[in-house]
Amino acid sequence: MVIKRFVVGNVRTNSYIVYDENTLDAIIIDPGANPKMFIRYxxxxxxRLKEIILTHYHYDHIGAVEILKNMYNCSIAIHKKDVEGLKDPNTNLSRKVFRKPISITADKVLLEGDVITFGDIKLKVIHTPGHTEGSISLKVENENIIFTGDAIFCDCIGRWDLKGGSEEKTRNTIINIISKWEDEVKIYSGHGEIANMEYVRRENKEFLYILNN
Structure with a gap:
């Protein structure tokens, strides 16, 4: 398995191409901007780009989706509870940020426990709501790797004050899901650097505050 990280857009969003080096089957997680960068790679x-997987619907994670879909005729997948936000430029904030609002219809609806397969790689969907209703993380089967979107970063957590966000659900996700991940698990988040959970438990003050309050 190969993971290639791209840092794109005005808020430096992490986008990931993940592929099987034997079959060359690939997916992209959260292509937020700069489609030419992905196309070149x-x-x-x-x-062979099979699918675009979105951890949630915010503008900085979806900016290159339409161009890539049209270029490679791949499917778009997002959690069921974020389907409508992906369509709505006001909810996904693209109307506020971009000259051209973004409205995207998902081809595939994801739910907790779904498995995404490409080549010999499998990603399991973990529903991690709070940043949005349908925020997801993606666990690589047989690897200590989880793509977390904006649920958690190495040194902070995702905000909950935007439409669809929830402090209560964020706290629940942190306490009952993310805090259970083992120290060896590496988080590939939507912003910031890659880190393992041992680092998060030691350095992430927002994560620690929620656990202790």
């Missing part, structure tokens, strides 16, 4: 490495 995909074409250079002769990848």
């Amino acid at each position: 995909i074409d250079k490495n002769k990848l």
